[in-house]
Amino acid sequence: MESTLPPLFDHMDNVDISSPNDDTDIFKSAIQNNDVLSSPKDPAIMEDVITTSDEREIDGKSIEISVDEPQKIGDGMNSYLAYKIVTKTNITKFKRRQSTVNRRFSDFLGLHEQLVERYLRAGFIIPPAPSKNILGATKVKMGSQQNAESGTNNGQEWVENRRASLERFLNRVAAHPTLRLDENFINFLESELELPRATNTAALSSAGVMRLFNKVGETVNKITYKMDENDLWFADKIAEIDTLDTQYQKLHIAVKSLVVHRQELAQLTGNVAKSAAMLSTCEEHVGLSKALSQLADIEEKIEILRSEQSNSDFYILSEMIKDYIGLLGAIKDVFHERVKVFQNWQHAQIQLTKKRENKAKIELSQRNDKLEPAQKEVEEWEAKVQRCQKEFEDISAEIKREVERFELNRAKDFKATIVKYLQDQMVFQKQILKYWEGYIPAAKEIA
Secondary structure: OOOOOOOOOOOOOOOOOOOOOOOOOOOHHHHHOOOOOOOOOOOOOHHHHHOOHHHHEEOOEEEEEEEEEEEEEOOHHHOEEEEEEEEEEOOOOOOOOEEEEEEEHHHHHHHHHHHHHHHHHHOOOOOOOOOOOHHHHHHHHHOHHHHHHHOOOOOHHHHHHHHHHHHHHHHHHHOOOOHHHOHHHHHHHHOOOOOOOOOOOOOOOHHHHHHHHHHHHHHHHHHHOOOOOOOHHHHHHHHHHHHHHHHHHHHHHHHHHHHHHHHHHHHHHHHHHHHHHHHHHHOOOHHHHHHHHHHHHHHHHHHHHHHHHHHHHHHHHHHHHHHHHHHHHHHHHHHHHHHHHHHHHHHHHHHHHHHHHHHHHHHHHOOHHHHHHHHHHHHHHHHHHHHHHHHHHHHHHHHHHHHHHHHHHHHHHHHHHHHHHHHHHHHHHHHHHHHHHHHHHHHHOOO
16 A cells, blocks of 8 residues: 655754754765755755756856646546646757746657767767656556545655656756757757657557567677777776666665665554554543653654655655666666677778778789779778778767766765755754653653
8 A cells, every 4th residue: 555755844844953063073064065954845855966056057057947737638548747847047049048848758758769869879878768657657547536536646656756757857968068958958948839759658559669679689789799898998987887786776775675664664653653642542640641642742743754754765865876777777878889889890891801802803803894893892981991980989088078977977966965865864863852852851740
């Protein structure tokens, strides 16, 4: 049974989180550079951590993108969610300083397709779009009437998770100095016209089936083909990315387990509150009855805090790790694209060797009528070899620049996220301590 998590920090307005007067506070310098924890009403607060103002501003040109107000359009299985996208920017290539458009999930996937098609071959790391979730989408499409009858908000948590993921995707693209100026990206944010449908949204379409076969073929190719790597940088970086991916996967599993346990702890704390409340009504001792009643009230407040802690675990920590698992996958994709470029170069060299051998045979046989066409073929393949070699050198150089940028942003992201997460945990612990300190006099008054 799904549990609906309350919004983050709705009950934290009265918390004093001023820094303690301790010169040995290891987080003092970090907290000085970050605003003290506010009380955001939107539970998906991770986008504020992941996409910092430093990333969104390049050479004085900034862009801010928000995805809000998911609305269900239509009924039944033909319905879909539309998201309101608000963009504020001073980039001159944009036609307007502020624009608002509505986009559906397939539009986001279409944008990702366009970026991959245009920039992956050049060596750019394309931020991954949120993955499709047929079960979650079906739950939202078919759940409206059931929700109205039962009074639940079944699927709303899934909708919020997707909304936050889409916002992070757009802001990651906007943080890239090249992708942010792409005409397809600008059109996605500004055009009020309906965008062309993406080809990868239908789960059982013919295009989807062909793409599945292509992906299987590429996966087999990744496993079976071993490129003789002469660049030590790439050899070391590939091993490093594989190690990071493995460790992030393990960390993500551990954090997801923490979220579940924190939710279970909140539920058990709520059970204690209910039991203490019922016991207080049966207790004849006035002082003890009053203390049990106050205990029930405190446990109920702590239940809310535990739920908010699970939100913090999920939206701040778990989702960031999940995003970086996707980004590492995007890096692996661009590494594999480099291998494909290398394969094309090697194929061109093999064909050039064959054409030269064929020309030599023609010269030996003195078939002058075929010599000129053979010479043209040799020249064509020589030019192709040069083009392939340049393409390989270009993609290798671009990947190095992209990975360097990724590592810088990764360090910033993790620093901001961990500081934010620790600040939240300190707030929770201070509030719990405050509750129990307030309960001590009531407990001492039991005669």
